Amino acid sequence: MSAGALVLALTLAFAAGALSGLFGVGGGILFVPTLAFVLGLSQLGAQATSLAAMIPVVAFGAWQQHRAGNVRWRVALVIGLASFLGVVGGAALAASLPEALLRDLFAGLLLVVAAQLAWSVRRRSEGDEPGRADGH
Amino acid sequence: MPPVKPSLWALGGIGVASGFLSALFGVGGGIVVVPLLVLLAGFDARVATATSLAAILLTAFWGVTSFSLLEEVDWGAAALVGVPALAGSLAGVRLQQRLSSRRLTLLFSAFLVAVAVVLFVE
Numbered sequence: 001m002s003a004g005a006l007v008l009a010l011t012l013a014f015a016a017g018a019l020s021g022l023f024g025v026g027g028g029i030l031f032v033p034t035l036a037f038v039l040g041l042s043q044l045g046a047q048a049t050s051l052a053a054m055i056p057v058v059a060f061g062a063w064q065q066h067r068a069g070n071v072r073w074r075v076a077l078v079i080g081l082a083s084f085l086g087v088v089g090g091a092a093l094a095a096s097l098p099e100a101l102l103r104d105l106f107a108g109l110l111l112v113v114a115a116q117l118a119w120s121v122r123r124r125s126e127g128d129e130p131g132r133a134d135g136h
Numbered sequence: 137m138p139p140v141k142p143s144l145w146a147l148g149g150i151g152v153a154s155g156f157l158s159a160l161f162g163v164g165g166g167i168v169v170v171p172l173l174v175l176l177a178g179f180d181a182r183v184a185t186a187t188s189l190a191a192i193l194l195t196a197f198w199g200v201t202s203f204s205l206l207e208e209v210d211w212g213a214a215a216l217v218g219v220p221a222l223a224g225s226l227a228g229v230r231l232q233q234r235l236s237s238r239r240l241t242l243l244f245s246a247f248l249v250a251v252a253v254v255l256f257v258e
Contacts, residue, residue, distance in 0.1 A: 013217035017224025019244060027221050028163030033251050039213050047162025048203030049210045051196045053218035054164060057225050058196060062189045070186030075177070078144060079151040079169060079187075080194025086155025087195060091202040094160050107255035109161050114248040116167070121241045 001039065009038045017057050027054050029113055032106060043103045044094060142177040150176070151191070159199050164192040 016030035028050045035046035035053075065071050094102060150172045154165030166188045173184035203209050 009216060010220045013220040014224035014227075016217070017221030017226075018228035020221070020225055020228065027217075027225075028161070029248065031217055031221070032162045033255070034217055035210075035213055037254075039210075039216070041210055041213060045208050045210055047160075048199070048206070048208035049214045049217075050162035051158070051199035051203065052209050052211065052214035053221060055193070055196050055200065056218050056222045058164065058189055058193050060222060060225055062186075062193050065186035065189055068186070070183050071190045072179070072183060072187045073190065075142065075147060075173070076187045076190035077194075078147040079154065079191035082148040082151025083155030083158065083165065083191065083195040084151075084198045086152040086157070087159040087198040087202055088155075090156040090159030091199065091206070093156075095206055095208070103255055103258060106161055107252040109163070109167075110248045110252035110255070113167060114245040114252070117241050117245040117248070121238050121245075 005038050009034055012038065013053075020057055020061065027057050029110065036103075043099050043106065047094060047102070047106070142173075146176050151195075154191070155195050155198065158192070158195050159202065162199075164188075165195050166192060 012030060012034040013027075016027035016034070019030065020027045031050035031053050032043075032046045035041045035049050036043055039046075041049060062071065066073075097105075150169055153172075154169045157163070157168055158165035166185070169188035169191060170181070170184045173179045173187060174181060177184075179187065200209060
């Protein structure tokens with residue numbers, strides 16, 4: 001890995017962490033392209049590694065939200081435990097798909113998230129002043 | 137929408153769907169958990185996001201366990217992006233109060249579209 005690639009990876013990862021707090025999207029959406037393009041992992045490897053990389057960020061975020069009194073723990077626990085079933089199915093499917101298809105599916109997900117973000121801006125700006133939309 | 141007590145089945149369904157997406161795409165699953173908690177449980181966005189984060193902690197743990205059994209997790213690379221991301225999330229808390237979230241959200245949205253285009257072309 002070149003020094004340039006290393007700096008780019010560290011920068012993108014830092015940005016992913018900063019943005020995850022701002023937009024409520026996990027760092028994963030930026031981790032995967034960073035791991036695949038900059039660090040040269042396979043699409044499947046990048047997705048698997050993204051899940052490991054997000055654990056410290058998510059743990060910190062959850063702890064902060066807990067302190068702010070925003071977490072409904074019973075609900076989180078039920079969702080988190082039930083997600084095991086989905087994870088097993090999703091992991092088996094991801095591992096069985098060709099790399100190119102997995103990559104295209106991920107690109108499709110990016111478009112969905114981009115549309116969702118743009119839509120949320122539109123909706124908020126209808127009632128609130130821009131920039132103060134989240135006001136808390 | 138008034139808060140309602142979501143049924144165990146509804147929460148279980150949200151969990152399975154988010155776990156599936158999370159493992160298929162390597163993301164947290166908040167994309168489905170947050171809107172569904174708002175729609176089905178009447179949570180406000182802040183509580184939904186916070187609760188989703190707590191749930192994702194477990195989801196990501198299941199995902200890492202599954203993929204490490206498949207020997208797909210690159211632990212060195214995970215540390216290389218995970219550690220600066222943690223630093224970034226510490227900084228993000230402060231940034232949040234200063235930046236115009238509207239413009240930044242649109243910029244980020246455009247950036248995601250650009251990455252998607254590159255991925256399609258690859």
